[in-house]
Amino acid sequence: MAFRKSGEGGGYLLWVVGGLLGLALLVILSYSFSPLEGCVGVVEIKNEIVVDDIPSSLLSGGIYGSESIAKSIESADKRPDVRALLVVIDSPGGSVVGSRQIYDALRSLNKSSVAYLQELAASGGYMVASGTDTIVSNPDALTGNIGARMTFLEYRGLFEKLGVNETAIKSGAMKDMGTPAREMTPGERMVFESIVNESFEEFKGAVVEGRGSRLNMGLFEEALDARVMTGRQAQKIGLVDKLGGKKAALLEAARLGGMESGEPKVCDLSPSNGRRGLLGSLSSDVLLVFSRTIGLPRLSYS
Numbered sequence: 609m610a611f612r613k614s615g616e617g618g619g620y621l622l623w624v625v626g627g628l629l630g631l632a633l634l635v636i637l638s639y640s641f642s643p644l645e646g647c648v649g650v651v652e653i654k655n656e657i658v659v660d661d662i663p664s665s666l667l668s669g670g671i672y673g674s675e676s677i678a679k680s681i682e683s684a685d686k687r688p689d690v691r692a693l694l695v696v697i698d699s700p701g702g703s704v705v706g707s708r709q710i711y712d713a714l715r716s717l718n719k720s721s722v723a724y725l726q727e728l729a730a731s732g733g734y735m736v737a738s739g740t741d742t743i744v745s746n747p748d749a750l751t752g753n754i755g756a757r758m759t760f761l762e763y764r765g766l767f768e769k770l771g772v773n774e775t776a777i778k779s780g781a782m783k784d785m786g787t788p789a790r791e792m793t794p795g796e797r798m799v800f801e802s803i804v805n806e807s808f809e810e811f812k813g814a815v816v817e818g819r820g821s822r823l824n825m826g827l828f829e830e831a832l833d834a835r836v837m838t839g840r841q842a843q844k845i846g847l848v849d850k851l852g853g854k855k856a857a858l859l860e861a862a863r864l865g866g867m868e869s870g871e872p873k874v875c876d877l878s879p880s881n882g883r884r885g886l887l888g889s890l891s892s893d894v895l896l897v898f899s900r901t902i903g904l905p906r907l908s909y910s
Contacts, residue, residue, distance in 0.1 A: 692865030763803030
């Protein structure tokens with residue numbers, strides 16, 4: 609009868625375990641250093657730009673605010689599989705604060721980014737686009753509308769017919785500036801105009817910062833009357849780099865991200881825009897009428 613030396617079985621077991629661990633390590637290392645195809649991260653902005661999320665309701669679909677969109681953009685930097693970012697824009701613009709927040713998130717991105725102007729990328733919608741590295745526009749998309757505004761309603765005539773009178777007791781002469789119950793004074797108009805002009809200069813500066821030497825400054829100055837233009841017209845000014853469809857924009861993002869695949873993989877980074885309401889989404893102007901309260905109006909890029 610043969611006897612096995614003490615510890616012989618244990619040594620054999622160690623060899624087996626060590627071999628398996630080594631094989632697993634080789635697999636991990638080969639995967640780590642093999643080239644990953646990666647994907648193009650896609651974020652969609654297809655509503656009026658607002659700061660806070662607006663949940664869906666019976667009358668309208670939900671809208672995600674600029675903070676949620678900015679977080680989606682920032683997530684691209686944290687994902688190693690995302691090689692580049694494509695921002696699909698179909699928006700009339702909106703909040704000054706929200707537009708700037710999304711623009712800043714794009715400017716801070718450490719990966720290549722492309723904006724696609726789908727059908728409408730006006731005012732704040734264009735400001736967002738100018739924060740990307742490259743802008744691709746549908747030739748017939750409407751864009752531009754570079755400027756700021758504040759809109760006021762005046763009910764003085766209606767109040768007189770209804771016999772309604774508003775009396776304001778205030779601590780300062782301009783405490784109730786913007787009230788719809790009376791005509792705006794010249795001094796109040798000057799204050800509001802200074803706010804709009806300051807915001808406009810910020811918008812203009814953001815576009816110049818984002819587009820740089822690609823702008824034809826002579827034509828750009830002409831376009832600062834807040835005109836709306838097609839993608840073709842915007843390209844002549846330097847506001848757009850290339851004309852094409854969504855696929856062309858996707859391929860451009862893939863190229864900038866170093867992806868050689870003919871059909872680049874897409875990673876959807878957008879927060880869901882929520883279901884549409886029973887009666888569909890109301891236009892931003894109609895929603896504005898319903899939601900406006902008496903008092904100071906909102907400054908907007910729209």
